[in-house]
């Protein structure tokens with residue numbers, strides 16, 4: 001349990017703290033200063049007119065309306081959106097509230113609600129905000145937002161309602177610095193408990209906005225592999241399609257199985273695959289291979305990564321990994337010696353680590369002179385109906401004060417969902433060291449859905465993204481309603497690194513295209 005938690009938190013807080021100081025090469029402070037946009041002084045009458053023309057503006061939603069023309073440092077109108085705090089139950093005295101940001105579709109289809117959740121645990125709200133920031137300026141090291149050619153939000157909203165809402169089951173406990181905008185003392189006891197609270201929030205949200213009878217699509221990344229699956233299961237258990245009518249699921253680089261399956265078993269083949277890039281010396285390579293052989297990872301992968309699988313996969317070795325079998329950490333240490341700016345979420349990252357306006361922990365919290373953490377600014381918080389508090393990208397809190405005892409959504413939960421949903425997409429960026437890709441594929445080979453276990457044939461079809469002339473961006477494979485995508489030039493956070501890919505997959509999820 002402890003191990004799962006430690007690793008889970010590492011999963012999104014970055015590895016730097018675990019590895020000791022990394023030599024962050026800093027940018028010239030001038031570059032980091034934020035651009036001083038002239039915020040146009042829009043007359044109150046114009047604001048009122050825009051507001052009254054907003055599609056979802058009414059007396060229930062009024063307090064959530066965001067003036068899209070007045071987001072600090074954003075010198076364009078982000079369009080109609082709603083943000084704020086919503087309680088997690090119907091109880092009038094409820095003090096626990098989740099912060100959301102909702103962008104309605106700008107298109108004609110409006111019977112869909114797409115929800116994006118992030119992982120962690122404990123890093124969820126930041127990621128919602130990060131996602132917003134990404135769609136205006138996807139990369140760290142920039143000083144001002146700008147619209148992108150492939151702008152996830154614009155394209156996504158054209159495809160369907162996208163709710164930048166999420167579930168952060170906590171805010172602060174013993175930490176002096178606030179973590180995200182959601183309110184309340186951390187009290188999540190399990191994934192089932194998270195699901196109950198999320199649905200409490202979602203019901204309030206749906207009723208406030210009059211969003212009954214919408215098709216619901218749940219999407220997310222990393223630890224959200226737990227969240228989205230348990231939440232979808234809870235939606236089905238409610239048996240109330242007026243409120244909750246789930247249709248699709250899309251998860252990126254998700255946690256599906258035991259940690260050993262995601263980290264240890266696929267590690268050495270990953271290091272071999274990327275050998276030229278990682279440039280580990282022969283002694284190290286031999287040592288890693290030796291560890292993987294002795295600890296049973298090599299034979300486990302070779303014997304079980306079969307299409308179709310032979311039968312239920314046996315219990316993997318070392319569910320609780322002893323130090324001498326922690327080949328994941330050994331490889332990480334070695335990779336970080338060769339590349340001091342090694343990034344587990346994107347292995348081609350090199351120095352300098354760019355400063356990040358969201359205060360990404362991987363940058364050692366470096367803040368250039370004159371720069372501020374964007375969502376920690378009072379003016380920004382005010383603009384998006386967020387409470388005034390210290391905001392930190394990734395929570396140091398334990399979102400689960402006593403750990404998360406839930407099973408991974410492995411062999412029964414996820415398969416059950418695939419059978420009920422119209423479409424399920426599991427995508428994986430191949431530059432992710434956090435969860436090397438073969439672990440996810442191995443997890444899939446252990447699932448039985450649609451009456452059969454695993455994929456019957458090995459994924460080989462090219463995955464083509466027609467945007468930005470990208471072309472072939474990996475491998476795609478669909479069997480019995482489950483689609484698997486291996487994504488090139490992509491690390492752990494797919495919508496951040498490959499917005500065009502994420503958009504294409506969303507088009508598929510929502511049924512706009514028949515196949516990827």
Ligand SMILES: *[C@@H]1O[C@H](CO)[C@@H](O)[C@H](O)[C@H]1NC(C)=O
Nearest residue numbers: 089090091092093094095096
């Ligand atoms: C809400 O709080 C008030 C005042 O503390 C109390 O009288 C009331 O019973 C509470 N209501 C519920 C539903 O708990």
Ligand SMILES: *[C@@H]1O[C@H](CO)[C@@H](O)[C@H](O)[C@H]1NC(C)=O
Nearest residue numbers: 235236237238239240241242
């Ligand atoms: C779900 O609700 C419908 C009526 O709305 C009922 O006919 C059906 O039996 C319910 N299913 C379950 C599994 O409770």
Ligand SMILES: *[C@@H]1O[C@H](CO)[C@@H](O)[C@H](O)[C@H]1NC(C)=O
Nearest residue numbers: 266269270273305436437438
């Ligand atoms: C995944 O495993 C296969 C063997 O099943 C191996 O050929 C391939 O190189 C591995 N890929 C990565 C990225 O580890």
Ligand SMILES: *[C@@H]1O[C@H](CO)[C@@H](O)[C@H](O)[C@H]1NC(C)=O
Nearest residue numbers: 257312313314315316411446
């Ligand atoms: C495969 O599923 C079985 C249960 O059917 C489980 O005991 C085993 O640990 C799983 N293996 C992997 C690699 O997920």
Ligand SMILES: *[C@@H]1O[C@H](CO)[C@@H](O)[C@H](O)[C@H]1NC(C)=O
Nearest residue numbers: 281282283284333334335337
């Ligand atoms: C190989 O790399 C390791 C660190 O991973 C280092 O300690 C060792 O000195 C290197 N050996 C050689 C021969 O360069």
Ligand SMILES: *[C@@H]1O[C@H](CO)[C@@H](O)[C@H](O)[C@H]1NC(C)=O
Nearest residue numbers: 359372373376377389390391
């Ligand atoms: C966030 O803002 C508060 C003041 O509003 C400040 O005390 C705190 O240091 C800021 N945090 C960061 C990480 O900049």
Ligand SMILES: CC(=O)N[C@H]1CO[C@H](CO)[C@@H](O)[C@@H]1O
Nearest residue numbers: 407408409410411412413414
């Ligand atoms: C959520 C879920 O389906 N968990 C299952 C994971 O696998 C173990 C071992 O087979 C089961 O006991 C859990 O029910």
